[in-house]
Structure formats: structure tokens, C-alpha cells
Amino acid sequence: MFLKGKTALITGSTSGIGLGYARALAAEGANVMINGLGDQAEIEANVADLVTISNAGALYSSADMTKPDEIRAMVADCTAQFGSPDILINNAGIQHVAPVDEFPDDKWDAILAIILSSAFHTTKAALPGMKTKGWGRVINTGSMHSLVASPYKSAYNAAKHGLAGFTKTIALEVATQGITVNCICPGYVWTSLVENQIPDTMKARGLTRDQVINDVLLANQPQKQFVQVEQLAALAVFLCRDEASAMTGANLSVDGGWTAQ
Numbered sequence: 001m002f003l004k005g006k007t008a009l010i011t012g013s014t015s016g017i018g019l020g021y022a023r024a025l026a027a028e029g030a031n032v033m034i035n036g037l038g039d040q041a042e043i044e045a046n047v048a049d050l051v052t053i054s055n056a057g058a059l060y061s062s063a064d065m066t067k068p069d070e071i072r073a074m075v076a077d078c079t080a081q082f083g084s085p086d087i088l089i090n091n092a093g094i095q096h097v098a099p100v101d102e103f104p105d106d107k108w109d110a111i112l113a114i115i116l117s118s119a120f121h122t123t124k125a126a127l128p129g130m131k132t133k134g135w136g137r138v139i140n141t142g143s144m145h146s147l148v149a150s151p152y153k154s155a156y157n158a159a160k161h162g163l164a165g166f167t168k169t170i171a172l173e174v175a176t177q178g179i180t181v182n183c184i185c186p187g188y189v190w191t192s193l194v195e196n197q198i199p200d201t202m203k204a205r206g207l208t209r210d211q212v213i214n215d216v217l218l219a220n221q222p223q224k225q226f227v228q229v230e231q232l233a234a235l236a237v238f239l240c241r242d243e244a245s246a247m248t249g250a251n252l253s254v255d256g257g258w259t260a261q
């Protein structure tokens, strides 16, 4: 329980990878504030579960990651309840798949806001507390699409490449202050985000569901299996350890070999 007394704020953590991070950090004793959309009863059950896991605090913020005022209020609320976040994980994300000349303007704006701009607003609000304590961990969820591209995902690839650059920049800014900033770059992980993009990909490429899974999603994933949420969560926990204090500004691939090609 090496995170006892520490507080983690995780955006986009009502499901999938973010909830996996929350559970893994709670298992090390951290207070956690989760955030995201979803069914209220399910969210409340997840919060109760986190308290059981950590024997510490757990709270939920409904802040919309497209709204800077709500993001600032979320960080302030976390600070008021638990103290300023020691660990910030920028994980919220959405996807939309379409050729760029048909890409809806509102989807472009939402993807850039939720994946990239929200990380700016959370980091700006949370860093002063980390600087005061002389310790902090910022972990961004990038993607193999932070490093390489696939067609029909212009907004997502632009936002995730942006997050990779943001990670490096902030790592340099706080390099001497006990704060590390890294980006975990998963390959395909079986979560609702992947499940939800299958129908659009079927439409955009004229493929069946099985063809999308095997010939598109896993086609370039050399291990031919999905990354597991628990594998990403274990890396996030390691990044919080003292042994990881020299790791900063890194875009860390956990992608079954995708970006080795």
C-alpha cells in the first residue's frame, strides 16, 4: 500500500482503462477521484467498490472534459476533499472514424477538447500542488496513434500526437521538481471505446464485424491479441514508484508490437 495518503485524480475513469487505473491505485491505498459519463447507479457502485479496495477515500466528479470551468472545479473539489492531487491521469477519450473530408466539425472539436485540451486544463490546475509538495506524477493515456497513424482517425491521431508532445514539454518544465510526466501508449485494448467504433469502421471500410476485428484492429498488432486493462494499470502503478523517478517525458508503448513495425 505504498500510495497510502496520496490522492489520484483520473479523468475518464467510469469505465475501461481509466477504471482499471483507479482500481490499481486504490489497491495501493490511494484516495481516488473518478470522472466520466455513465449510469449513476453503476458509478456509485464503482465508488463504493474503490473504498472497499483502498480502505481510503473515493469520490466521483461529473465534470465534462469539454468544459474548462468544470475541469478547474473538479481539481478544486478534489483538493478540498482529499488535498491536491499527487497523481493526475489524463485518460478521457472518445473516437470518431470517418474520412477527413466527411469528418463532422463537432466531432473534431469534441475529440480535441476531451483528449488534448482537457489535459492542458487539468495539468495547469494540478501542477502547483505537486510543485509545493515536491512530488507528483502526471500520466497521460496516449495511444499507438500518438506515434503512428491509421486512416480515418484524423482528429484522434492529431489529439494523441499532440498529447505526446504535451507530455514531453511538461516533463521538461518540471524535471527538477520531483514530478514526472509520462504517456502510456496502448495498442488496441478491448473496451467500450473499441466496441463502439466497430459499426463506423464497418461502414467506412465496407467490412463485416469479424473482418474489422481481425483484419483492421488486430491486423497490425503483431501479438494478435488485445492489450489488457490490467497490464496498463500495472504500468501506471509502477510509474508512481520511486524506482520510476528517472522515467519522464516518455511515450511508453504497450501495444503488442504495433509501433515496432
Ligand code: NAD
Pocket (backbone or CB within 6 Å): 011, 012, 013, 014, 015, 016, 017, 018, 035, 036, 037, 038, 063, 064, 065, 066, 091, 092, 093, 094, 114, 115, 141, 142, 143, 144, 185, 186, 187, 188, 189, 190, 191, 192, 193, 194
Ligand atoms: P472507455 O470508453 O471505456 O473510456 C473513456 C472514458 O472517457 C469513459 O469514462 C467516458 O465516460 C469518459 N469520457 C468520454 N467523454 C467524456 C467527457 N466529455 N467528459 C468526461 N469524461 C468523458 O474507453 P477506453 O478504451 O477505456 O479509453 C480510455 C483512454 O484510452 C482514451 O483516452 C482512449 O483514447 C485510450 N486508448 C484506448 C485504446 C483502446 O483500444 N481501448 C487504445 C489506445 C488508447
